[in-house]
Amino acid sequence: MAKAIVVTEKGASGRLLDIDEEEFFENTGGEHPVDLDVLYSSLNFKDGLALLGRPGVIREWPLVPGIDIVGRVTASASPRFEAGDLVVLNGDGIGEHRNGGFATKARVRPDALLHLPGGVSPAQAAAIGTAGFTAMLAVLALQDNGVTPESGEVLVTGAAGGVGSVAIALLAGRGYSVVASTGRVEEQGDYLRGLGAARVVDRGALGEPGRPLQSQAWAGAIDSVGSHTLANVLAQTSYGGTVVACGLAQGGDLPATVMPFILRSVTLTGANSVEAPLALRQRAWADLAAELDLAVLDSMTTTIGLHEVLDAAERILAGQVRGRTAVDLSL
Ligand SMILES: NC(=O)c1ccc[n+]([C@@H]2O[C@H](COP(=O)([O-])OP(=O)(O)OC[C@H]3O[C@@H](n4cnc5c(N)ncnc54)[C@H](OP(=O)(O)O)[C@@H]3O)[C@@H](O)[C@H]2O)c1
Known part of the structure; x- marks a missing residue:
């Protein structure tokens, strides 16, 4: 079983549920699915819209929202990844028409998945996020x-x-x-x-x-x-x-x-983060790893647990959130 925020139908807000991940993710991940333990996600403006049932973000129901995933691979049908790899995924339709990051487990397609660049921890990758x-x-x-x-x-x-x-x-x-x-x-x-x-x-x-x-x-x-x-x-x-x-x-x-x-x-x-091609993703993440001052990143980041995400969604849509909000799936 996994813990997940699920938006069950159009217009509904997300609810924190226990899901059977094998059943829930049965038809996800495309031809070469990669299974992950989700370590972190993050809260973006778009996630706020999705979590509160606003139109224009989620296009399939039921769906796990969350446009960012930082995770550890548990199984992979893609030759680019193997169990134990630390990975990051931003966009590529997750949290919109593919299941996203607000769950302890995920199954994703590998097309836009990246290995975490050296020097960036999972927590920092989530703080960066989409x-x-x-x-x-x-x-x-x-x-x-x-x-x-x-x-x-x-x-x-x-x-x-x-x-x-x-x-x-x-x-x-x-x-x-x-x-x-x-x-x-x-x-x-x-x-x-x-x-x-x-x-x-x-x-x-x-x-x-x-x-x-x-x-x-x-x-x-x-x-x-x-x-x-x-x-x-x-x-x-x-x-x-x-x-x-x-x-x-x-x-x-x-x-x-x-x-x-x-x-x-x-x-x-x-600038479009969802459809960015793999080479541009690699370039951007390499530059983020090389350039972003991690002390400054820390100073702009608040970390919350999955149970706090829905409240934070209200605040981000009200313009009350400062900087970045990382979501730690272990909290
Ligand atoms: N193109 C892409 O791929 C992509 C990716 C990520 C985000 N986005 C979009 O970029 C925007 C920002 O995303 P975010 O995650 O940074 O959101 P965010 O953390 O909520 O930041 C948005 C900021 O915009 C300002 N703002 C809010 N309402 C406003 C209003 N009515 N008039 C003027 N300024 C207002 C506020 O800044 P101040 O308090 O400083 O004024 C607010 O902190 C969103 O529209 C999001 O959908 C696009």
Whole structure:
């Protein structure tokens, strides 16, 4: 038997249940299933939506939510893995239409499964999770589009959230001058400067409708907020700059004009953690292992047990969670 949070039907919230894993996972894992003891999962904004029955994340029921798994292989039909291997899986449909990480056992397909990179413990891999992986994808997108530390200031929106916190730490580690935009300046200003932000600004004005072109302020930006915020960020990006859209905490709309593109050669690109190909996953995790200051990672991480996940889901959707939340399956 395994302990699992299960969402049994459309619109329902998750419930902590005992499941017979052989029966529950009978048709999962594809042609080369890999069985795991789950050591850790993590809580992301998307997990909050899934756990509370909000539309748009889970597409098959019943399902174990949880878009991150850090585990130890117990059996493998894939030649890439053997019993005892420590592995990490972010996205690839888990927690959406494949069973995910909020359970003590998992059966996954190997396509996006990675060996844990050297130097990263299971707890640290969970603290990084999808949010940290996405932050690194966004940093790589800035790098690949030619935004360097010498280009000018880089803005991070949704700064005190999971993607934002890791993005600040990674950018600061690479020598960028990072400006953190948050709705919690008073409460989280010191925290954000501790992660490496050079300046902290209030998100208020960015979230309101703005002019199509504004003063040029940013060489690049990582945005996990969307909507008016992303439109204003584009309008404030300097000539030739790049903005990476990764999220929709404010909204999935983009009420912008073409002006930043046709008058300032701004590039708008995206980061997607779910479908990222294996080679990009390997590149991002190798860079995370090499660059992320583990003391800084610790300072942004709270660890909870499976029984605390549903309460934490309410808090992450209410914008009350700071940084990253790791879920320890042994608690
Ligand atoms: N593309 C991908 O593959 C991918 C991967 C991971 C996450 N995401 C998306 O990225 C976003 C952030 O994810 P996360 O896990 O980092 O979530 P999170 O920890 O909840 O962080 C989101 C942050 O956004 C800000 N925020 C919340 N509501 C807002 C609003 N109404 N207006 C403006 N800002 C608001 C808050 O930051 P402050 O308190 O600092 O203002 C909050 O901490 C989500 O939309 C998520 O779905 C996408």
